[in-house]
Structure formats: structure tokens, C-alpha cells
Amino acid sequence: MKKLNRWFATFALTALSFGAQAQLLVGQTAGFTGPVGAGVKETTDGAKLYIEAVNAKGGVNGQKIELISLDDKFDPKQAGENARKLIEEQNVLALFLTRGTPHTEAILPHLDKHNVPLVGPSTGAMVLHLPVQKHVFNVRATYQREAEKAVAHLNSMGITRIAIVHADDSFGADGVAGAQKGLIAAKLQPSVLEKINRAKPDFGPITPKIVQTNTQAVIMVASGQAVVDGIKAFRAAGSAAQIVTLSNNASGGFIKSLGDNARGVIVTQVFPYERSIAFAFAMVKEAQEMAKAKGASDISPAMLEGFAAAKVLVEGLRRAGPKPTREKIQAALEGIRKLDLGGLEVSYSTEDHTGLDFADLSIIGTDGRFRR
Structure with missing residues (x-):
């Protein structure tokens, strides 16, 4: 009986260990409260649309993605501290969808110290493009x-x-x-x-x-x-x-x-018209359909930004294989060539982490919506 109990204990411990490894931990620090809170929520909601759809189909290489989001209140110092916690204490594989230029700059030393890639910072700052920041993979235009x-x-x-x-x-x-x-x-x-x-x-x-x-x-x-x-x-x-x-x-x-x-x-x-139907990019249609399935009546440009960034993140995780590490994800992202996000292509290399170059104009109409 004691042997049987020991076997069950060992089995439970092994299962717990396997379950922990089966989660792909990704960290995010952004101003969920404060002056950019509304935009941060929408961008994150867009990312979750895609991540949750991927998880519902079994995840990436059999492992589900867990997004750990911390509120930095749009304070650069707090953003840096949150990044440290996510990297050193939560042991995330990558950081994702940070918000703000000085805030992302405060995160850079932690990325470089621990060789952690950052995917899709929600900022078009040129300082993140030139010179190339080794661990930053931009998605949106500058x-x-x-x-x-x-x-x-x-x-x-x-x-x-x-x-x-x-x-x-x-x-x-x-x-x-x-x-x-x-x-x-x-x-x-x-x-x-x-x-x-x-x-x-x-x-x-x-x-x-x-x-x-x-x-x-x-x-x-x-x-x-x-x-x-x-x-x-x-x-x-x-x-x-x-x-x-x-x-x-x-x-x-x-x-x-x-x-x-x-x-x-x-x-x-910096993304195609989110409400286009007849001539919509495939990525826009995909996001619209996923939002509709969740009961949402509309998507916003901010949601599209998060959605596109999530597609790049998932591709990096997929290419990193069944046992991803920070280093493997970094190499996988730098190996992406002409990845079709749905009408827009993104490529990276060791010399280029720029991402997309799409830019357009919109005007707020009488109905309180963006029009192009």
C-alpha cells in the first residue's frame, strides 16, 4: 500500500511538472490604468482574440499560451520593474505588447541581460528600429x-x-x-x-x-x-x-x-480599415469573424494591432519547437521571411527587426467611428 501511495505521489508530481511545462508563459507590462488605459485594453483584447483561438485548438505544439499582464500605470519606471518581475520571477519566455516609448526603453536593459525577445511593442518609436535592438521585434510601422x-x-x-x-x-x-x-x-x-x-x-x-x-x-x-x-x-x-x-x-x-x-x-x-467588408484584407476578415464569435459587434484599429502582434508571437513560438527557450524563440523570430499575416507580410533577420511599413489616415465621423 505504501509503495502504491509513493507511486501515486510520484505520478502526481510528474504530472504537475509536465503541466507547468505545458504552459507557454508570455509577459506583458502596459498602462491598463492611467491615460492610455482604454487603448491598452483594446490592443490586448485584440491579441487575446487570436491567442484564445489558438489555445482552443490545442495551443502551439500541444502547449497553451498564458499571457501574464501587469499594470505599469503608464509609468516608465514601473514598466521596467514589471519587466524584471516577469523575466526573473515569472520566468516568461518572451515579453509582448508593451505600451509607450520611454516605457519600452526602460525594459530594454532587462531584455538584453536575460536574452528575452519582445514581440510587438505598441509604439512606433524609431529608437526601437534604428539601430536594430537585438531583442525587439516590431510589428507596426513607425x-x-x-x-x-x-x-x-x-x-x-x-x-x-x-x-x-x-x-x-x-x-x-x-x-x-x-x-x-x-x-x-x-x-x-x-x-x-x-x-x-x-x-x-x-x-x-x-x-x-x-x-x-x-x-x-x-x-x-x-x-x-x-x-x-x-x-x-x-x-x-x-x-x-x-x-x-x-x-x-x-x-x-x-x-x-x-x-x-x-x-x-x-x-x-498603421493597419488596414478594420470595418471594411467588400475589400477587407484577410487579416481583417479573420479578426472580424473571431470577434463576432465572441459576441463582439465591432473591432477597432487598436484591436487589429494586438491581433497582428499575436500572429507574429504565435509563429515565433511555433517555430521554436516543442521545448522552446528564450534563445530558440529569438532565433525563430529572426528566421521569419515573408510571413503573411493576412494581406500584409512581415520579415525579420539579424539586421532588420522593423516589421510592417503600412500607414494610412482616418477621420472620426459623426457616428463616432473611424472612417477612411
Whole structure:
């Protein structure tokens, strides 16, 4: 009887060990609360759409993916600490879908120290593209690409007095660099160029300048609530300037936070039209069908970003084999060539972790939705 009990104990311990190994642990740190909370939730929901569909079919190489998400409250220091915990204490195989430029920069030392790949950071910062960050695998296009396209679009409409208002951080500087490229190409100078504190923006000193220069359009390189507050201040002062912001604000939550000021705001996009039916990319159709199966009536651009990033993550895990390690996933990702995400291809190598180059423009319509 004692031998039988010992056998059962050994069997249970072995089963427990096997069960633990059968989970593919992936870590995420992002601002689930704070100024970007709505967008973070939507991006993560999009990723979960795909991950849960993969798990429902048995996972990757017979192992299910477990996403461990920590809230960094959109604080770079907390993002770095969360990354350390996920890597050193939770022993995740990879990090995934971080949010914010300075926040992702705070994570880089932990990636390099432990050879952990990061897939699909939700930021288009050029600092994550050039020079190549060994452990960062970008999926979405850069902010510079978006901002440059936005200026070109405004100039094509005959708009010449263009202001740039940006967060005083690496994200803001990156967006300004792209906008300046567009302005130089159009042989223009910004009518106003001002920075705002990322945590506590004050539009008091900036608003009169927007009005006095009779600015026709304002490109706002900042996160959710700061853009909302800026638009409110400009409108209250009588400015009717066209507002343009970048894809970090391409969420349904951002539209809701704008309230009555939403209509007509231009938001750049880095994925195809999420509500297209007749001419939809295969990835869009796939996401629409999965969302419908979950009872969701619609998907947002932010959800598409998470969905695409999840497809890259899953492919990396699949190629890493039945016993993946951080090193194997790194090598697997760098071996991806022309991976079809559903109408968009992504490739990586040891010299190129750029990802996609897709950029487009949308405008918020009277129905409170993005239109293209």
C-alpha cells in the first residue's frame, strides 16, 4: 500500500511538472490604468482574440499560451520593474505588447541581460528600429512614417499653417522628427512648435499661440488624455484648426473620451480599415469573424494591432519547437521571411527587426467611428 501511495505521489508530481511545462508563459507590462488605459485594453483584447483561438485548438505544439499582464500605470519606471518581475520571477519566455516609448526603453536593459525577445511593442518609436535592438521585434510601422504622411496629406489640401504640439519625451521627439520631414518636403515651417509635460500637460501658454498664428492644423504627438485636453482648450479659445494625432490614439476609448470634440479629428493608422467588408484584407476578415464569435459587434484599429502582434508571437513560438527557450524563440523570430499575416507580410533577420511599413489616415465621423 505504501509503495502504491509513493507511486501515486510520484505520478502526481510528474504530472504537475509536465503541466507547468505545458504552459507557454508570455509577459506583458502596459498602462491598463492611467491615460492610455482604454487603448491598452483594446490592443490586448485584440491579441487575446487570436491567442484564445489558438489555445482552443490545442495551443502551439500541444502547449497553451498564458499571457501574464501587469499594470505599469503608464509609468516608465514601473514598466521596467514589471519587466524584471516577469523575466526573473515569472520566468516568461518572451515579453509582448508593451505600451509607450520611454516605457519600452526602460525594459530594454532587462531584455538584453536575460536574452528575452519582445514581440510587438505598441509604439512606433524609431529608437526601437534604428539601430536594430537585438531583442525587439516590431510589428507596426513607425511614428515618423505616420507623421510624415499626415503632413503630406494636409499640404495636399492646401493647408500651410501647421502647428506641432508634442509630449516632452522620446515619443514626442520621434513624432516631431517625422512631421519635420514632411514639412521640409513641403517647404514649410511649423506655425507653432511647442512641447508639453507628458504627465501634467498645460495648454494655457500654447493655446493663444495657436489662435494668434491662425493655425489651420495642429499635429498632436501625445497620448490620449493630453490630446483630449488640448483639443478642448483650443476649441474653447475659438480655434477651428484641423486636429491630427497618431495611431497610439486609434482606439474606440479615445473617441469616447473626446465627446463632442471627436467629429473631424484625423487619426493616422498603421493597419488596414478594420470595418471594411467588400475589400477587407484577410487579416481583417479573420479578426472580424473571431470577434463576432465572441459576441463582439465591432473591432477597432487598436484591436487589429494586438491581433497582428499575436500572429507574429504565435509563429515565433511555433517555430521554436516543442521545448522552446528564450534563445530558440529569438532565433525563430529572426528566421521569419515573408510571413503573411493576412494581406500584409512581415520579415525579420539579424539586421532588420522593423516589421510592417503600412500607414494610412482616418477621420472620426459623426457616428463616432473611424472612417477612411
